[in-house]
Amino acid sequence: MKSTPLQTARVPFYFNSAAHLLLIGRERANTLGELLAALRICSDDSIFEHTFRTLQEHHFFQQNFSNDFAHWAYNDCSEIGLGEKLAALDVREFTSIESLRQRIVEIVEEYLRRYSQSEHRPARKPFYFCAADTVVLPTAFSARTLQEFTGALRQVPLTSIHYHFIEARLRLKLQSNDFSVWLEESLGLPKLAAFLDRIDIYTSTLEGVRRKLVRAAEGLHLE
């Protein structure tokens, strides 16, 4: 489809957000061995909570916070190497919780194969598995044009950015996000869609991600 930034989409983009309530899970780990065992059996919601959702909860950190497993391995187990490996996971590379779980399990397994003495060493504090009960909420914002889209991006709550830009992959089962899909399919802007998709969420705060999204969309709009 050929398009211009001034095009009006037939299907508007409705900005939603998600509110989460934390449930305390049954599993807990005092050692890396226990973490590994729990990782294999915990609910998908737990994996989601400690990877995707924790990013939202800590959205204001510009660096050094990736997921709860990495944080625990690094800070509470003093297993720096494992912490780094787990922190290098980019949740956006996973379109299903199962594949993400599998990757985390592999990383921990591999580490414990190399450093078997770490398996039963007690952590400074336990890892408590939690999960999130989610309610999807509409916001007051929608957009039919790139201009409206940019205007809304500036104002929506950060939870909405997280919902559409980060969590969306699990819903779409695609390595993309709601914004990019709409920009490409409804406004015919594949380059902008691809550009947005490359924004690094691990070296920015979520507010920083918002600014980058706005700048990119605005740049094209002004062209």
Add this chain to the structure above:
Amino acid sequence: MDEHHIPEPQAASVDEASPQAEAHSPEEPGNPPSAMGLPPAPAPPPRLDDYGPVIGRPQIDELHFLAEALRGKTVKMVNSTAVGGGVAEMLNRLVPLLNGLEVNTAWEVIIGGNDFFEVTKAFHNALHGGDYSLNQAAQEVFLQTNDQNRQRMKFEEDIVVVHDPQPVGLIHARQAGAGRWIWRCHIDLSNPHPGVWEFLRPMVESYDAAIFSSPSFARQMEVPQYLFYPCIDPLSEKNKDLEESFIQKICDDFGIDRSRPVVTQVSRFDRLKDPVGVIQAFKLARKYVDCQLVLAGGSATDDPEGAVVLQEVMEAAGGDPNIIILNLPPWCALEINALQRASTVIVQKSLKEGFGLTVTEGLWKSKPMVAGAVGGIPTQVIHNLTGMLVHSVEGCAYQIRYLLTHPELAAQMGKNGKEHVRENFLMTANVRRWLLLYRILLGVR
């Protein structure tokens, strides 16, 4: 039994962030401001829209949206005391906010005699891991008082929320199919007395949901267990923004020199808060960086050890003019607020802690924290991001030095800390959690 006795609040693990103390000025230096002699009249509770400038309009809109589907639903909160204590303080703020959102929320207090509250005090200590010999008489007193309250009260609401163990037996009033019942546990159940817990457990498991303040406080139970962090009110006297001139006046009154860095710990004089350890750490740090230490606290009126600990603190200070010890009465929220805002670094070197709301308060004021890695503190102080976690006097001294000599890092941590609190530990975050839980339990997604 005195049927109409409203008890003194019992200690709860909802942290008493303000020092509970007798009015008592320190030997030296710094006389308390004259206005501190009398408690001020309570201010009216804020309305939800008043929080707009603090959390942003979209978040306020979200709360309105969450409440919309619950409009007209009825909620009853039940606890064991109307005044004093963290739970009553929290309900005093929460109930008007929920009503402001048109989620009709009533608050009732159970009535019991001295014998009942003696039993529940003993249960409270036992649930925190203390020794206790549970006998038949105590169980009967507990159940009888719950039964009397059950007969006195009506439970026709869509949601009934019972706070803490004292009224937990009200669950027996539940009619089949009517209303959803939530047990909000504010205390640490990580290591309960087995006898007391097994006595209470069947009642707790009859609820539709339980809420704990930390995952470590929860038990293995069939009932779904939710996590609600304790929270602070950003519009309270303890946390609201202050004029710079007021902060300066308080510092002048207390003899604090703001041209030099100020290191502060706000906590009651209790060995578990390790005030002597703070002095030792300060003295080590001061070998390298010129600074002052403010220890602002009090001793709980029911804590005979407080005066002894204060004496130990004075001795450890040894008349050092750079150490300012303030023994403040409990109504000095504004003064505490000003002291926290005047600080360069805030310390909370606890050896044991519940959640640590003084840490929340410090983070909210954008201050870098140096804090003991105990209780709920690591949930708030994320090492190297919102502050520094320490495990020793030496570690505490080093991190104080480090933050005082790296102001840019300290400022970034302070900024991170404020956002962490805004996201997770404000009263409005808990309003959101309550609304979400109501929606989930009532099937209003």
